[in-house]
Each structure stands twice: as structure tokens, then as C-alpha cells.
Amino acid sequence: MKKTLALLGCIALASFALQAQSRPEFKTKDYTFTTVKEIPVTSVKNQASSGTCWCYSTLSFIESEIIRMGGPETDLSEMFVVSKAYADKAEKFVRLNGVLNFAQGSSSEDVFHIWQDYGIVPQEVMNGLNYGEKLNRHSEMETGMKGFLNAIIKNPNKKVSTAWKRALQGILDAYLGPCPEEFEYNGKKYTPKSYAASLGIKPEDYISITSFTHHPFYTQFVLEVEDNWRWDSSYNVPMDDMMAIIYNAIDKGYTVAWGTDVSEQGFSRSGIAVNPDLSAVEEAGSDQERWVGVSAEEKAMRLEQMRADAPEIKVTQELRQESFDNKTTTDDHGMHIYGLAKDQDGNNFFMVKNSWGDYGKYHGMLYASDSFVRHKTLNIMVHKNAIPKEIRNKMGIR
Numbered sequence: 232m233k234k235t236l237a238l239l240g241c242i243a244l245a246s247f248a249l250q251a252q253s254r255p256e257f258k259t260k261d262y263t264f265t266t267v268k269e270i271p272v273t274s275v276k277n278q279a280s281s282g283t284c285w286c287y288s289t290l291s292f293i294e295s296e297i298i299r300m301g302g303p304e305t306d307l308s309e310m311f312v313v314s315k316a317y318a319d320k321a322e323k324f325v326r327l328n329g330v331l332n333f334a335q336g337s338s339s340e341d342v343f344h345i346w347q348d349y350g351i352v353p354q355e356v357m358n359g360l361n362y363g364e365k366l367n368r369h370s371e372m373e374t375g376m377k378g379f380l381n382a383i384i385k386n387p388n389k390k391v392s393t394a395w396k397r398a399l400q401g402i403l404d405a406y407l408g409p410c411p412e413e414f415e416y417n418g419k420k421y422t423p424k425s426y427a428a429s430l431g432i433k434p435e436d437y438i439s440i441t442s443f444t445h446h447p448f449y450t451q452f453v454l455e456v457e458d459n460w461r462w463d464s465s466y467n468v469p470m471d472d473m474m475a476i477i478y479n480a481i482d483k484g485y486t487v488a489w490g491t492d493v494s495e496q497g498f499s500r501s502g503i504a505v506n507p508d509l510s511a512v513e514e515a516g517s518d519q520e521r522w523v524g525v526s527a528e529e530k531a532m533r534l535e536q537m538r539a540d541a542p543e544i545k546v547t548q549e550l551r552q553e554s555f556d557n558k559t560t561t562d563d564h565g566m567h568i569y570g571l572a573k574d575q576d577g578n579n580f581f582m583v584k585n586s587w588g589d590y591g592k593y594h595g596m597l598y599a600s601d602s603f604v605r606h607k608t609l610n611i612m613v614h615k616n617a618i619p620k621e622i623r624n625k626m627g628i629r
Contacts, residue, residue: 258501259497259501272294288489294306295486297432308357310407311410314404317403337458338461339612340463362405437614439612440610442468449466456562470605475622476622477581479619481570485613488567493564504583566583579600583599
């Protein structure tokens with residue numbers, strides 16, 4: 232079940248509904264939030280039926296970086312990045328004889344590779360909807376490309392031809408539209424590379440950070456998740472340092488690209504992500520004497536309230552590692568942290584922009600507790616200057 236939820240986690244609101252059918256909705260208590268710090272973000276987008284959260288969240292992060300640096304509010308083309316990433320992934324897939332995850336998922340690092348190697352275009356120049364749909368639906372395209380690549384790997388001519396890359400690009404162009412080599416925007420002519428240069432983003436300034444004990448702290452390692460198909464390295468720091476980086480980033484006016492796990496009970500469709508310690512509630516539910524004379528309906532109502540009121544888990548480094556090792560923390564979804572708030576009890580919650588369109592109480596935004604972020608973060612991406620100097624020095628970043 233967990234693996235199924237993980238595979239579905241990044242495929243937007245439609246897939247989130249499928250998750251909901253697999254488990255009951257976790258009803259949280261009522262929250263009132265007071266904003267501590269909110270950093271400008273662009274409008275909420277909808278990845279729809281595509282596993283492209285990695286691209287939507289990272290481009291949202293970059294759009295906020297452009298604003299932070301004094302640039303204009305910008306809407307960048309996710310499907311330009313997706314098309315280029317698929318072409319790169321296909322080449323590696325063939326070189327490795329199919330021993331690579333050729334699927335819709337990827338990572339924040341992938342976006343910066345594309346930015347560096349190919350540039351970027353505005354959304355209005357390439358919307359990626361070239362196949363009779365109003366919103367993304369990528370399963371047919373993915374399945375078609377993978378079938379084609381598997382045929383190439385079989386090498387029926389006993390020698391791979393010079394045509395297969397053009398053929399693969401033809402599939403991408405048929406669905407997403409061709410990636411423009413030149414375009415006009417706001418009265419100026421650009422190439423994708425010159426447009427990217429005009430926005431002032433330097434990919435080398437952005438750092439991926441994680442926190443696990445199966446590799447030494449203050450070193451880099453390749454995070455072992457399927458979507459990290461480029462085998463990019465992340466800096467490994469203690470959990471408290473990782474959290475200090477997130478808090479410092481927000482305090483200094485930076486946002487954070489966030490890779491996390493949304494297949495948890497505490498991740499609610501109402502726009503709340505909490506990390507409840509449900510062990511006491513489960514024990515109470517199995518205690519028959521407690522419920523003598525209580526109807527099944529009343530018992531269910533009381534247990535639901537107990538779950539809503541359950542205290543959050545006190546997360547340790549050891550718990551983070553255990554959850555990653557036993558695969559109860561999985562690489563599900565990418566989102567964008569853009570602020571900090573406090574609930575009515577003074578607890579910290581991070582303000583998060585999702586890419587599932589206008590849904591829920593907060594219209595596509597959500598609030599994630601400190602405990603949830605500590606426990607369920609796979610990695611984050613930040614500007615290097617968002618990292619506190621003392622931590623940056625330990626990481627060897629200047």
C-alpha cells in the first residue's frame with residue numbers, strides 16, 4: 232500500500248483522490264493561523280494528471296527567487312523543462328539498457344540542469360498542451376515513449392541507429408509541442424538560453440540538502456530515491472541544521488523547494504499537514520473495557536476526536552532514519568515553502584504552495600507543522616546564502 236501511495240503522490244489532485252479511497256480522511260482539529268513571515272510567490276498552478284510536481288514546485292521556487300532579486304513576476308514553462316528532461320533521461324535509459332527509472336518523476340536538481348544546459352521559456356510561449364487536453368494528462372505519452380525505448384534497447388538491427396533520438400523527440404513534440412529555438416516576448420527576441428540569462432538565476436548558487444545517518448554528516452551523497460535519475464548529490468547535515476536552514480531562509484526572505492512524503496495520515500485534504508502520535512489512540516481503540524456500553528457510532532466519534540487532538544511526534548534523527556530505511560517515508564511529492572505561521576497555541580507551521588490547483592480551505596496552499604517537516608522531508612533546495620554562515624562553513628560552501 233505504501234509503495235502504491237508513493238507512486239501516486241506526485242500525480243496531482245486526481246491521484247490524491249485515489250489515495251483518499253485507500254484510507255479515511257484524517258480530520259484535524261480547527262486551526263487559526265497568524266502569519267509570521269510570508270515571502271511573495273506566483274499564482275497556484277495545476278499539474279493535473281502528470282507526475283511533474285518536481286518541475287512545478289522548483290519553477291515556483293525560481294519564480295520567487297526572481298522576485299526576491301528585484302525581477303518581474305514571471306510564469307515559466309514547466310513543459311519546456313519536462314520535454315528537455317525526458318530527452319536527457321531517454322538517452323541515459325538507453326545507455327543503461329533500461330536499468331533506470333524512466334517515469335514522470337524527477338527532482339529539483341533536474342530543473343537546474345535544464346536551466347543551465349538549455350535555458351527556459353515563458354509559459355505563454357510553450358504551454359505543453361498539444362494533444363487535445365486543457366490540463367496535463369501524461370500517462371499515454373509516458374507509456375508510448377517507454378514502449379518505444381524498450382524496443383530500441385532490444386537492438387533489433389544489431390546496432391542502434393542514428394534516428395532513435397529524433398523519433399523520441401517526435402513523440403515529445405507531438406504531445407508537448409516543439410521547444411522553441413527563438414521566440415519574441417514583451418517586444419524582445421530571445422533564445423531559451425538568453426531568456427534564462429535575462430532572469431539572473433545562477434544554478435550553481437542553489438544547494439540540495441538532506442539529513443540521514445547512513446552517510447556521514449557534512450559530506451555529499453546521492454540520495455537513493457528512484458526519481459533522482461541523474462544521480463545528483465545532496466549535502467548531508469544533521470536534522471537540526473536542516474531545520475535551522477529552513478527557518479533562516481524564511482527569516483532572511485528566501486523560499487525553499489521541498490521534497491516530502493504526502494502519503495501520511497496527517498496530510499489532510501483540508502490543507503493541513505501534521506504528524507500525530509496515534510499510538511495512544513490505537514491502544515485506546517483496542518481496550519475493550521473502555522468501550523463497554525458505548526455504541527459503535529459513539530466509539531468511532533470519540534476515537535476520531537482523539538486522533539484530531541493527538542499530540543505530534545517528537546522527531547529525532549533516529550526516527551527520521553528508521554522511517555527512510557523501512558520505507559514509511561517515501562519520495563512522494565515536491566512543493567514550495569514560502570512562509571512561517573503560528574497556530575492558536577503558538578506552534579510553528581510552514582506555509583506551503585502546492586501544484587494541485589485551487590483546492591481545499593486555503594485555495595491550493597497548505598500549512599505543514601514543524602514536526603511533519605522534520606520527519607517527512609526527503610530534501611530541500613535553497614540558495615546558498617540562505618544557509619546560516621556557521622552551517623555553510625561546516626558544509627564547505629563559500
